[in-house]
Amino acid sequence: xxxxxxxxxxxxxxxxxxxxxxxxxxxxxxxxxxxxxxxxxxxxxxxxxxxxxxxxxxxxxxxxxxxxxxxxxxxxxxxxxxxxxxxxxxxxxxxxxxxxxxxxxxxxxxxxxxxxxxxxxxxxxxxxxxxxxxxxxxxxxxxxxxxxxxxxxxxxxxxxxxxxxxxxxxxxxxxxxxxxxxxxxxxxxxxxxxxxxxxxxxxxxxxxxxxxxxxxxxxxxxxxxxxxxxxxxxxxxxxx
Numbered sequence: 001x002x003x004x005x006x007x008x009x010x011x012x013x014x015x016x017x018x019x020x021x022x023x024x025x026x027x028x029x030x031x032x033x034x035x036x037x038x039x040x041x042x043x044x045x046x047x048x049x050x051x052x053x054x055x056x057x058x059x060x061x062x063x064x065x066x067x068x069x070x071x072x073x074x075x076x077x078x079x080x081x082x083x084x085x086x087x088x089x090x091x092x093x094x095x096x097x098x099x100x101x102x103x104x105x106x107x108x109x110x111x112x113x114x115x116x117x118x119x120x121x122x123x124x125x126x127x128x129x130x131x132x133x134x135x136x137x138x139x140x141x142x143x144x145x146x147x148x149x150x151x152x153x154x155x156x157x158x159x160x161x162x163x164x165x166x167x168x169x170x171x172x173x174x175x176x177x178x179x180x181x182x183x184x185x186x187x188x189x190x191x192x193x194x195x196x197x198x199x200x201x202x203x204x205x206x207x208x209x210x211x212x213x214x215x216x217x218x219x220x221x222x223x224x225x226x227x228x229x230x231x232x233x234x235x236x237x238x239x240x
Contacts, residue, residue, distance in 0.1 A: 018056040023078050025053045027071045041070030077167075093170045093225040101220035106175045109162070109220065111135045114198055116162040118142070118213075120152040127152075132201050133160070134193060140177055140213040141184065141193045143201050151209060153181040158213050175220035177213060184210035 028038050035053075039046040043066055051057055052067075059067070061075075068075045075081070101109070117128050129150045131142040140160055144150040158181035165172040184190050193210050201207045 019080055020059075020078060021053040021055065021057065023080070024049075024067065024071070027073055027078070028053075031071065033071075038067070038070050042066040072169075091170060095226060096171065097224045097226065099222045099224060101173065101175065101222055103218045106177070106218040106220045107135075107138065109164070109173060109175050110140065110177065110218075113162050113164065116140075116142075116160045118150055118153055119159040119161070120149060121156070122149060122152055131160075132199060134196050134198065136192055136196050138215065140215065141210050143193075143197075143207045143210055145207050146209045148207075151183075151211060153213070154183045154211055156181060160213055169225050171223045171225045173220060173222040175218065177215040178217040179213050179215040181211055181213045184212050 028035070035046045035049050039049045042049070042063070044063060052059055064075045064078065068078055071078070114132055114134065115130060116133050117130050119126065119128050121127070127149055131144065131150050133140055133142040135141075142150065157178065159176060159178045161174060161176045163172060163174045184193065189212075190210050193212075
């Protein structure tokens with residue numbers, strides 16, 4: 001086990017936690033396992049696993065292979081080698097279950113995410129745009145530029161879809177919200193969305209026009225793999 005060395009009256013500052021450590025801890029917690037359980041699976045000491053999770057460790061490839069096996073994932077996933085790949089590379093499960101989601105669960109899942117895709121029609125051609133969104137009192141709202149593609153939803157029926165994909169277990173869920181979209185012109189409503197926004201739009205400045213979708217129809221599906229950890233609402237990625 002590696003420990004901090006004592007110098008003088010205090011301990012040497014801990015090295016910053018690495019991406020490997022964050023991914024390892026997150027995966028372990030997702031599976032509901034203790035450090036002792038994962039360490040036993042990986043033929044390592046709990047102390048060393050704690051060091052890997054909490055410091056900028058550089059473990060051997062042998063340990064990484066054992067750790068990935070203990071966490072039912074891959075070395076590439078733990079080290080970030082698949083960070084730039086699109087989701088959906090996991091292999092299909094042999095016995096998946098497809099469940100229909102009710103409106104209440106759809107609302108709950110919508111409220112846990114901040115990235116969705118809005119479908120609009122531009123010049124008689126369908127188009128889909130990713131947007132940062134927020135949910136306030138069952139109203140879905142996102143910021144964009146006047147005259148932009150996402151702004152074209154205003155004045156029409158619009159559809160917004162939100163997904164969560166668990167590549168490690170080839171499961172996930174998808175929620176579709178359909179309803180009239182409109183430009184938010186009232187100061188109080190705009191301010192309410194501003195106050196509830198988790199993040200500015202990822203695309204950058206100049207996106208100050210709020211578009212609100214009031215869903216009249218919510219539907220969704222969940223693909224579940226027996227024995228795999230549940231795919232609930234994931235941590236918020238970014239709100240409007």
